[in-house]
Amino acid sequence: MTLKYILKRVGVFVVTLFVISTLAFIAFSIIPGDPVTRMLGMNASEERIVEMRSELGLDKPIHTRFFKWLQSFVTGDFGKSYSYSIPVRELLSDKVLTTASLSLMAFVFVLAISMPLGLLLSRYSIISSKGAKSSFQRAIISAATALNQIIMSIPPFFTGIIITYVFGLILRFFTPGAFVPYSGNPAAFYAYLIFPALSIALPRSAMVIKLIRGSVLNEAGSDYVRTAYSRGGGQWYVLLVHIMRNALIPVINFLAMTLSDIVAGSIIIEQVFAIPGMGRLLLLSISNRDYPVVQTIVVIIASVVVILNLLADVICQYIDPRIRIT
Amino acid sequence: MLSIKNLSITFTNEFAVEAVHDVSLNIAPGERLGLVGESGSGKTMLALAISGLYPRSTTRISGEVLFNGTDILKCSSKELCRLRGKEIGMVFQEPMTSLNPLMKVGRQIEETLKMHTNTPPTRRRELALEAMESVELPDPKLTYEKYPHQLSGGQRQRAMIASAIIADPKLLIADEATTALDVTSQSQIIDLLARINERHGVAILFISHDLSVIRRLCNRVAVMHAGKIVEDSSTQAVFENPKDDYTKRLIAAIPTRDKRRRQT
Ligand SMILES: Nc1ncnc2c1ncn2[C@@H]1O[C@H](COP(=O)(O)OP(=O)(O)OP(=O)(O)O)[C@@H](O)[C@H]1O
Ligand SMILES: [Mg+2]
Numbered sequence: 001m002t003l004k005y006i007l008k009r010v011g012v013f014v015v016t017l018f019v020i021s022t023l024a025f026i027a028f029s030i031i032p033g034d035p036v037t038r039m040l041g042m043n044a045s046e047e048r049i050v051e052m053r054s055e056l057g058l059d060k061p062i063h064t065r066f067f068k069w070l071q072s073f074v075t076g077d078f079g080k081s082y083s084y085s086i087p088v089r090e091l092l093s094d095k096v097l098t099t100a101s102l103s104l105m106a107f108v109f110v111l112a113i114s115m116p117l118g119l120l121l122s123r124y125s126i127i128s129s130k131g132a133k134s135s136f137q138r139a140i141i142s143a144a145t146a147l148n149q150i151i152m153s154i155p156p157f158f159t160g161i162i163i164t165y166v167f168g169l170i171l172r173f174f175t176p177g178a179f180v181p182y183s184g185n186p187a188a189f190y191a192y193l194i195f196p197a198l199s200i201a202l203p204r205s206a207m208v209i210k211l212i213r214g215s216v217l218n219e220a221g222s223d224y225v226r227t228a229y230s231r232g233g234g235q236w237y238v239l240l241v242h243i244m245r246n247a248l249i250p251v252i253n254f255l256a257m258t259l260s261d262i263v264a265g266s267i268i269i270e271q272v273f274a275i276p277g278m279g280r281l282l283l284l285s286i287s288n289r290d291y292p293v294v295q296t297i298v299v300i301i302a303s304v305v306v307i308l309n310l311l312a313d314v315i316c317q318y319i320d321p322r323i324r325i326t
Numbered sequence: 327m328l329s330i331k332n333l334s335i336t337f338t339n340e341f342a343v344e345a346v347h348d349v350s351l352n353i354a355p356g357e358r359l360g361l362v363g364e365s366g367s368g369k370t371m372l373a374l375a376i377s378g379l380y381p382r383s384t385t386r387i388s389g390e391v392l393f394n395g396t397d398i399l400k401c402s403s404k405e406l407c408r409l410r411g412k413e414i415g416m417v418f419q420e421p422m423t424s425l426n427p428l429m430k431v432g433r434q435i436e437e438t439l440k441m442h443t444n445t446p447p448t449r450r451r452e453l454a455l456e457a458m459e460s461v462e463l464p465d466p467k468l469t470y471e472k473y474p475h476q477l478s479g480g481q482r483q484r485a486m487i488a489s490a491i492i493a494d495p496k497l498l499i500a501d502e503a504t505t506a507l508d509v510t511s512q513s514q515i516i517d518l519l520a521r522i523n524e525r526h527g528v529a530i531l532f533i534s535h536d537l538s539v540i541r542r543l544c545n546r547v548a549v550m551h552a553g554k555i556v557e558d559s560s561t562q563a564v565f566e567n568p569k570d571d572y573t574k575r576l577i578a579a580i581p582t583r584d585k586r587r588r589q590t
Contacts, residue, residue, distance in 0.1 A: 223423040227434075230377060230418075231489065232411035232441040235403070245428045320428055321473040 079292030109201035118212030360540030363550030415490030432470030
């Protein structure tokens with residue numbers, strides 16, 4: 001990987017973040033609603049409102065405000081929350097930890113569920129297309145595929161509600177709403193996140209399984225696979241050594257998208273499980289018109305998306321010599 | 327060594343083609359047999375049946391394929407794995423897609439050894455370099471580290487041949503191994519196959535739709551037409567005294583210097 005390539009990717013990264021934060025800033029100036037009236041209430045005096053506006057710099061034109069925000073943002077000063085009156089950095093730190101932990105846990109679940117099951121389903125699907133199969137095996141494959149399809153189409157919030165009901169209220173594996181912050185008790189913090197993470201992971205695992213199976217079956221008919229069999233390779237060997245590597249390329253790109261999706265989608269699941277994470281804070285801050293908080297969260301989410309895509313690109317280049325940049 | 331008896335292969339899918347019809351064919355150790363026939367006559371299906379690689383789910387197969395006495399059609403998949411690569415090496419029609427694009431050429435060449443022997447990696451590499459040398463791949467040490475897309479079509483076909491012969495099989499099946507290549511590479515590959523046959527004594531089943539290529543390499547020719555073997559005798563006999571009409575037409579279709587002279 002050359003210096004030129006790295007510079008190019010970093011350039012794209014910076015430009016993306018700039019464009020997204022600009023758009024967020026503009027969008028926020030266009031939509032109705034005003035942080036000052038939110039903060040001071042409906043019956044605040046006229047002078048107090050004017051005073052407050054100039055205190056926050058809201059009386060300046062939008063481009064002046066944007067560049068002022070940008071200037072302090074790049075120096076690491078994310079501003080002060082309007083509604084909580086504490087620095088955004090302080091406000092966000094444990095929320096980011098919570099959402100990051102939830103997202104990563106969900107992602108690990110996706111991998112742990114979809115990789116082995118996807119492989120297993122693919123392996124038996126290949127056998128069935130190669131002939132040596134019983135009607136029992138065929139029935140299992142159809143059933144698994146159908147079940148997968150169903151799980152895939154259930155939205156995470158609904159899975160969340162069902163899991164809360166079954167594991168929380170009936171089986172009492174966890175107490176819904178009894179979130180423990182990391183600083184309180186790390187073990188309890190992670191334990192509480194298990195079920196929300198599972199709700200996020202289930203439908204996405206089903207998608208990844210479907211993708212793996214499709215990709216493997218697609219590769220299984222290739223000439224190089226026939227060559228591998230002609231050298232004496234067994235089913236598992238050919239699947240793991242030859243087919244998998246080729247089949248993984250689309251899967252890796254999808255996984256990167258999935259993880260960005262999980263981070264962005266944590267807003268909903270944090271509501272369902274009453275987790276005070278970044279997603280909940282984002283919702284609150286939008287309705288309070290708390291610009292500094294919203295801008296920072298938007299930049300964080302955009303960075304995650306861009307970085308993950310970059311990571312997927314790098315991994316794919318490592319696997320596939322044809323797209324490798326030397 | 328190889329004895330095919332009354333082999334028929336019928337597709338059971340919506341096309342219901344009988345790709346191979348009641349074919350009987352023998353190959354002796356060290357022999358070079360040419361199998362010729364037009365496109366779609368069933369040559370590839372016959373070759374795939376010999377190695378048990380025919381599409382099982384969409385075909386019905388009958389007859390026997392005896393390899394040193396064992397019927398390949400009755401082998402378990404484990405037994406088939408032991409035969410493939412070790413006893414029967416294969417080179418396929420499509421040099422561009424027959425190698426795994428994500429694996430180094432050298433690793434693919436030595437893979438046959440990895441599957442059948444306990445040769446340690448460093449020794450495998452040495453043997454792969456030797457095999458690459460013997461198929462005249464340029465600069466084996468460098469080519470070992472390359473990926474298929476970095477080789478030319480002819481070089482890929484040489485790599486395929488190297489991987490097919492590295493475990494010293496008794497039979498090498500080359501299915502249109504030269505069809506996709508230019509004339510020069512084609513004749514180099516043919517010379518190469520002839521030398522491999524002489525040096526290692528491996529029998530070669532050389533499949534082609536080009537009789538002139540087969541004449542250069544093979545001492546015996548079988549002609550296939552619409553799934554049947556219509557002629558099977560020594561190359562000389564087939565060319566001097568073809569019995570079947572279809573063979574006559576095939577021979578007449580070969581452009582030769584003699585004929586061109588006669589025409590002018
Ligand atoms: N999947 C399939 N379904 C139905 N028929 C098929 C299938 N594959 C091959 N066939 C038929 O089987 C017959 C033999 O095909 P085969 O590939 O053996 O021909 P070939 O002699 O190798 O031709 P070529 O010289 O073009 O390689 C053809 O008539 C073809 O149409
Ligand atoms: Mg063919």
